[in-house]
Amino acid sequence: MNKHAYYQELISRLLDEDRALTAEENAALQAHLAECEECSAMYRAFAALSDRLGGDLAEPPESLRENVMAEIRREQVREQNRRPFRVGGFVAAAAILALVIGFAPRVLGSSRMGNPPVTAQMAAGAMLGAPEEYAYEDDILEEPETEPEEASDALAENGSADDAEESMYVTMDTEGAAAAEAAQASEEEEDDSYVIFGVTGFEDAESEEDGGAWSDEAAGEDSGISMSELLFCLEGSESELDPELLPVSPTYLIATDAGVVEIYRYRSDLYYYDPMSGILCEAG
Amino acid sequence: MTREQELAVIRRVQRGDANAFEYLVAAYEKNVYNLALRMTGSPEDAEDMAQEAFLKAYSSLDSFRGDSKFSVWLYRIVSNVCLDFLRRQKKRQSFSLSMEDDDGEETELELPDLSRLPEEELEKKLTRDAVRRGLAQLPEDARQILLLREIQGLSYEEIGETLGLEPGTVKSRIFRARKKLCAFLLADGNIPDAFSSSSSRGG
Numbered sequence: 001m002n003k004h005a006y007y008q009e010l011i012s013r014l015l016d017e018d019r020a021l022t023a024e025e026n027a028a029l030q031a032h033l034a035e036c037e038e039c040s041a042m043y044r045a046f047a048a049l050s051d052r053l054g055g056d057l058a059e060p061p062e063s064l065r066e067n068v069m070a071e072i073r074r075e076q077v078r079e080q081n082r083r084p085f086r087v088g089g090f091v092a093a094a095a096i097l098a099l100v101i102g103f104a105p106r107v108l109g110s111s112r113m114g115n116p117p118v119t120a121q122m123a124a125g126a127m128l129g130a131p132e133e134y135a136y137e138d139d140i141l142e143e144p145e146t147e148p149e150e151a152s153d154a155l156a157e158n159g160s161a162d163d164a165e166e167s168m169y170v171t172m173d174t175e176g177a178a179a180a181e182a183a184q185a186s187e188e189e190e191d192d193s194y195v196i197f198g199v200t201g202f203e204d205a206e207s208e209e210d211g212g213a214w215s216d217e218a219a220g221e222d223s224g225i226s227m228s229e230l231l232f233c234l235e236g237s238e239s240e241l242d243p244e245l246l247p248v249s250p251t252y253l254i255a256t257d258a259g260v261v262e263i264y265r266y267r268s269d270l271y272y273y274d275p276m277s278g279i280l281c282e283a284g
Numbered sequence: 285m286t287r288e289q290e291l292a293v294i295r296r297v298q299r300g301d302a303n304a305f306e307y308l309v310a311a312y313e314k315n316v317y318n319l320a321l322r323m324t325g326s327p328e329d330a331e332d333m334a335q336e337a338f339l340k341a342y343s344s345l346d347s348f349r350g351d352s353k354f355s356v357w358l359y360r361i362v363s364n365v366c367l368d369f370l371r372r373q374k375k376r377q378s379f380s381l382s383m384e385d386d387d388g389e390e391t392e393l394e395l396p397d398l399s400r401l402p403e404e405e406l407e408k409k410l411t412r413d414a415v416r417r418g419l420a421q422l423p424e425d426a427r428q429i430l431l432l433r434e435i436q437g438l439s440y441e442e443i444g445e446t447l448g449l450e451p452g453t454v455k456s457r458i459f460r461a462r463k464k465l466c467a468f469l470l471a472d473g474n475i476p477d478a479f480s481s482s483s484s485r486g487g
Contacts, residue, residue: 012459016433016440045410046462052415053322053434060317064331065309068338075343076302 007032011043316362322431323366325420337362359436360446363428370424418468426461
């Protein structure tokens, strides 16, 4: 390495502020620049290049972000049509149970929902968008701890029913409902029982090595769905949603021939969403 | 966005919250776009490449483990997308002042003599436009490494991580890229006379 090459290397380091020069190196460089026109000129030229290259960044066109996000949303819809609850790059270790239950008619005391339903498998399949790929066990869901009769005014305390509705619109998982409706229209009604399916058994996303495996053990606790599990399932996020927005997603979806009814559990109470009035009604 | 917030957003996207990706686009679109702009030299191509890079980043985000900076990871994607594009285009009109030897390593360029260039002259002649035209003349790999340093402000180590090179190699390649850029500016007539006369005095 000749003398100039040594100082040129120092110049590089000086410009790139990468590893600062030692006091000795700096002193040597300054001394050399003072006496060597060539290196001094190179330093000026390189510094000028840096100045012209950096800074003064152009504003990206607005269409960039719009197009990126539009394409991503299209891609997400395609993904969801292919695979159930694809969460990030892996399928969450999850169990989706289709459950025929006895308490549904009581929960859905309203005449709006008093219509013959579709089967559990059909409804769940519709929600997942892939009915043929997964087999569901029909279990009898124990009546949840919830006592609908003792429903509190939790929602009312939290604001008007309209507020609740608004929150739901923001985050509600509507694709599943739409899909279920579509499937429903194309299927024959098969029996008179109501169908409710809950979501349970979500493992933490960290266990992605097990990705794609449905968790059998967790599936047993079908009546103990926690809101965080639900949020993870439907929103892909466990804890980052504003609690003010609860209830965020339906705890259960009930398929009837009038459409899919969304049941929300808020605190210990169940509510159903009435699309006619656009408010949450206490169930029971 | 702090690094912690950024990681939280990334985790959200990894868990399926595609909408959260917009935070990352918003945070990096300017740098990504400008990197693509300098690489391709055309606003239209730059937008296409930036979009492609973001979509690639989205679809491979699961492979991002957080052991490097997200920005470094992202710029590598942008950089590679642009390089692929430029190579596909095959309409590169640049010429190289150096020959590659058998090992694919470039032989050293003669350092242009900058010594007669007064500072005021440099200021006047060396406009941003001129530099950008010169940049377009650089071979893509030289342009890439120089831009990672100058536009994105990555360290030698980060560039090495991005390109799979040793930091020492990064440093010498950046140095060569700068020299090359000076040489192109000279050949282009952007910096007349002062640069061009005598050959380098050895030392």
